[in-house]
Amino acid sequence: MTIAFLNGEFLPLEHAQISPMDRGFLFGDGIYEVVPTLGGKPVGLAWHLERLNDGLTALDITNPNSDEAWTQLINQLVAQNAEGLNSDSVGVYIQVTRGTVMQRAHGFPENVTPTVFAFAFASAAPPVPDREKVKVFSVITAQDRRWQRCNIKSTSLLGNVLHYQQGNEAGKQETILYNDAHEITEASACNIFIVRDGEIMTPPQDNQILPGITRRIVIESLARDGMQVTQQPITLEQLRNADEVWLTSSSKEIAPVTIVDDKAVGDGNVGAMWLKAITSFNKYKFEW
Numbered sequence: 001m002t003i004a005f006l007n008g009e010f011l012p013l014e015h016a017q018i019s020p021m022d023r024g025f026l027f028g029d030g031i032y033e034v035v036p037t038l039g040g041k042p043v044g045l046a047w048h049l050e051r052l053n054d055g056l057t058a059l060d061i062t063n064p065n066s067d068e069a070w071t072q073l074i075n076q077l078v079a080q081n082a083e084g085l086n087s088d089s090v091g092v093y094i095q096v097t098r099g100t101v102m103q104r105a106h107g108f109p110e111n112v113t114p115t116v117f118a119f120a121f122a123s124a125a126p127p128v129p130d131r132e133k134v135k136v137f138s139v140i141t142a143q144d145r146r147w148q149r150c151n152i153k154s155t156s157l158l159g160n161v162l163h164y165q166q167g168n169e170a171g172k173q174e175t176i177l178y179n180d181a182h183e184i185t186e187a188s189a190c191n192i193f194i195v196r197d198g199e200i201m202t203p204p205q206d207n208q209i210l211p212g213i214t215r216r217i218v219i220e221s222l223a224r225d226g227m228q229v230t231q232q233p234i235t236l237e238q239l240r241n242a243d244e245v246w247l248t249s250s251s252k253e254i255a256p257v258t259i260v261d262d263k264a265v266g267d268g269n270v271g272a273m274w275l276k277a278i279t280s281f282n283k284y285k286f287e288w
């Protein structure tokens with residue numbers, strides 16, 4: 001039985017209920033976070049809480065908790081579900097919506113209490129730091145059809161859901177997206193890195209991509225080990241000619257992509273830079 005948290009109360013997930021008049025349900029008017037934990041320890045917690053606060057500020061929703069209160073809630077959910085989930089890798093999903101109002105109107109209501117919902121779930125084990133044994137990914141590419149504010153971790157995920165499904169229906173695990181200028185943005189639920197001739201590149205942080213916490217940890221960890229990541233526009237052409245392609249997210253950490261649109265990436269094997277990146281990432285990932 002999964003123990004969840006809803007508006008101040010811990011309860012079995014199947015008993016958690018909200019009103020259909022919640023603005024999260026009616027409008028997707030809310031922010032979410034996914035905080036990974038390993039062996040009970042959160043990865044990038046301070047940066048996840050910072051992004052949650054930034055998202056709430058962007059939507060003009062008052063953050064209902066201090067960082068200390070969020071930290072305590074995350075730790076409690078992990079502890080209370082440790083036995084039930086029986087996994088070293090546990091994700092904590094947090095959602096804050098603008099709240100419930102008994103009248104459907106687009107404008108922000110006044111004096112409404114945000115809805116706070118959170119639950120813990122067992123997630124996939126982190127990638128094995130071994131070029132032969134790590135799980136590899138196949139992806140397709142597609143034109144990015146989402147909205148112009150992808151830097152906000154909004155619960156309005158229909159665009160992402162449709163792009164994920166596109167890849168899924170093609171028998172692939174992700175869909176890498178490109179904008180009108182044929183520059184890579186991100187994937188439906190991951191950020192993107194490529195390697196070409198030893199240079200590691202990732203698209204710049206702007207409104208077209210989520211400020212991924214894993215992306216940030218990868219950049220900082222590599223920098224600590226003396227490797228630079230160039231943040232610059234990456235064309236579809238560059239993606240197709242890359243030696244390595246990686247997906248990054250809280251649940252995947254750094255996942256090597258070996259097939260893009262049915263064509264092998266580089267020589268088709270997991271690259272040497274990926275191993276350097278995951279090694280640095282593992283060294284520092286609990287530090288932020």
Ligand code: PDD
Pocket residue numbers: 034160186187188189190191209210211212213214215248249250251
């Ligand atoms: N997805 N880009 C998008 C569109 C995402 O949804 C995610 C995360 C990322 C990677 O962000 P981070 O490294 O902070 O997890 C990039 C989460 C895990 C999800 O929606 O389940």
